[in-house]
Amino acid sequence: MFLLANHLLQKLEQWDRWLFIEINNHQSNSFFDGLMPYIRNSFTWIPLYVFLFFFVVLNFKGRAWWWVVIFLCVVSLTDIVSSRIFKETFDRLRPCADPDFIANVRLLLNRCSGGASFTSSHAANHFGMAVFIFITLRTVFKNWVWLALPWAVAVGYAQVYVGVHYPFDILGGAVIGVLFGLLMGVFFNKRFGFANFGN
Helix, strand or coil: HHHHHHHHHHHHHHHHHHHHHHHHHCCCCCCHHHHHHHCCHHHHHHHHHHHHHHHHHHHHHHHHHHHHHHHHHHHHHHHHHHHHHHHHHHCHHHHHHHCCCHHCCCCCCCCCCCCCCCCCHHHHHHHHHHHHHHHHHHHHHHHHHHHHHHHHHHHHHHHHHHHCCHHHHHHHHHHHHHHHHHHHHHHHHHHHCCCCCCC
């Protein structure tokens, strides 16, 4: 059983590295080379966060502050679980920091991000935010709220494209984010939801 599990883990790592090379090397182009470092940069999205903050506060008054608090809780929880539990437990080297793999990496940032690789905190944070936004604001933004999900996917993809994470790091972070976003979103809707907006 141990040998089978070890063989499966080796296969998963091979697939992970193969998919990384496909995204980081074989899908590369000059347009994405310029775009992806901005997509994965949290500061790029500050105008979006500011818009959401003012929109919710101006439209929902008292309930808005609970939305802001729980939104921040989602970000904090996903970050803590990803960084303090998974990264410290698995301690996986980033592709751009692995001396046995670095020759396969196109690093598009000025430096290889610090810390371990699994799971991606960027992915955990952004999938958590996206799912929370989707669940709590879907009656407000209607079909526009679906953009939250490809936004999170784009951020995760960019992390692989620029060379700082493996695809399975993104998948692991996405699972963490979806779980916390879902749990906190359902909790918010039951206690303070915006379901009657516009009615």
